[in-house]
Amino acid sequence: MKKQTVAFSRQSTNLFFHILTRCNLRCAHCYINRDQHGSNTLSLDTIKAWLGIFSSKAKDTNLIFLGGEPTLHPDLASAIGIAESMGFKSITIDTNGFLFHNILDKITPNQIDFFSFSLDGVSKRINDAIRGEGCFDAVMSGISRAVEKGFSCSMIYTVSEKNIHEVPKLPELVKDLGISRFFIQVVGMRGETENTDARHQVSKSIWQKTIPKTAEQIAEQGIIVTYPKVFLTHEETFECAANVADNYFIFPNGRVYQCPLCEDFPFHSYEIINNQLMPRPKINEKDLFSLQIPEGCVMNKLIQPGNLSYDDNEFPRYKIACCMLKEELYP
Ligand code: SF4
Numbered sequence: 460m461k462k463q464t465v466a467f468s469r470q471s472t473n474l475f476f477h478i479l480t481r482c483n484l485r486c487a488h489c490y491i492n493r494d495q496h497g498s499n500t501l502s503l504d505t506i507k508a509w510l511g512i513f514s515s516k517a518k519d520t521n522l523i524f525l526g527g528e529p530t531l532h533p534d535l536a537s538a539i540g541i542a543e544s545m546g547f548k549s550i551t552i553d554t555n556g557f558l559f560h561n562i563l564d565k566i567t568p569n570q571i572d573f574f575s576f577s578l579d580g581v582s583k584r585i586n587d588a589i590r591g592e593g594c595f596d597a598v599m600s601g602i603s604r605a606v607e608k609g610f611s612c613s614m615i616y617t618v619s620e621k622n623i624h625e626v627p628k629l630p631e632l633v634k635d636l637g638i639s640r641f642f643i644q645v646v647g648m649r650g651e652t653e654n655t656d657a658r659h660q661v662s663k664s665i666w667q668k669t670i671p672k673t674a675e676q677i678a679e680q681g682i683i684v685t686y687p688k689v690f691l692t693h694e695e696t697f698e699c700a701a702n703v704a705d706n707y708f709i710f711p712n713g714r715v716y717q718c719p720l721c722e723d724f725p726f727h728s729y730e731i732i733n734n735q736l737m738p739r740p741k742i743n744e745k746d747l748f749s750l751q752i753p754e755g756c757v758m759n760k761l762i763q764p765g766n767l768s769y770d771d772n773e774f775p776r777y778k779i780a781c782c783m784l785k786e787e788l789y790p
């Protein structure tokens with residue numbers, strides 16, 4: 460088994476394209492904030508024009524269609540066709556599993572790289588308490604139908620205080636699902652939903668006791684596992700992805716962020732105006748990225764300081780890594 464920290468790179472671009480904010484669910488930890496991101500559904504012409512902004516570097520760009528629930532968009536299949544013809548390096552669809560508009564019948568497995576399914580509990584009880592009644596069955600059935608049709612599938616599990624206790628049962632759950640990648644995420648304190656325990660991050664000791672071990676057990680089954688590093692020692696190098704990588708989080712109201720933790724604020728670096736990517740005037744998120752603090756990530760300190768801990772001299776015991784810094788395990 461090979462383990463590596465995925466280095467940030469400007470050579471490869473990641474485009475997280477929210478083509479709508481509408482969703483059939485109301486997950487307790489949903490990161491969508493309609494006050495900030497609007498309620499537009501982008502037309503196919505607009506999707507094409509906005510993809511066109513990045514088409515000159517499409518061959519080095521990973522494109523992720525998300526929402527809301529992207530399969531609620533009636534033209535998702537056509538949008539995928541357009542992205543394919545522009546030559547994007549990879550195309551992923553992040554879905555809650557309901558797979559609307561018969562999307563599995565409208566595209567073929569060679570058009571996309573992954574369907575990525577969100578599941579937040581190993582038991583129906585925990586998953587559905589977070590994501591809503593019927594979601595466990597919907598996601599399991601969605602994975603099974605997609606695998607049967609030959610699509611490559613992955614799973615995303617967002618860890619919080621509410622579901623960490625089920626993490627050790629994940630290797631058993633994923634055993635015969637037919638997925639080839641597994642993503643563990645840490646929940647973020649953002650979005651418009653209420654402050655429930657599904658929004659609370661777990662402590663450093665619980666994270667470190669649980670996550671790397673479970674990730675290894677999943678990888679032993681031949682599945683590539685990616686999980687966020689979250690905590691750094693003072694000896695480890697901290698880097699802010701916004702300074703050293705090339706990520707764009709696009710929302711259907713035209714806002715474009717470089718950092719997902721900034722998404723609850725009108726702090727975006729860019730805005731798409733008349734189908735062009737325009738830099739925004741100061742003050743914006745870029746003004747935060749260069750700040751050096753002993754706690755590591757500046758945005759983490761501002762919006763979720765509860766995951767920091769200080770010694771008697773009020774010095775942080777560890778740094779919080781960029782939320783996009785990942786460990787990857789290859790079977
Ligand atoms: S987290 Fe995703 S699936 Fe859940 S309500 Fe939000 S957009 Fe919908």
Ligand code: SF4
Nearest residue numbers: 699701718756781782
């Ligand atoms: S999460 Fe923190 S370190 Fe990462 S891009 Fe945002 S501000 Fe920078």
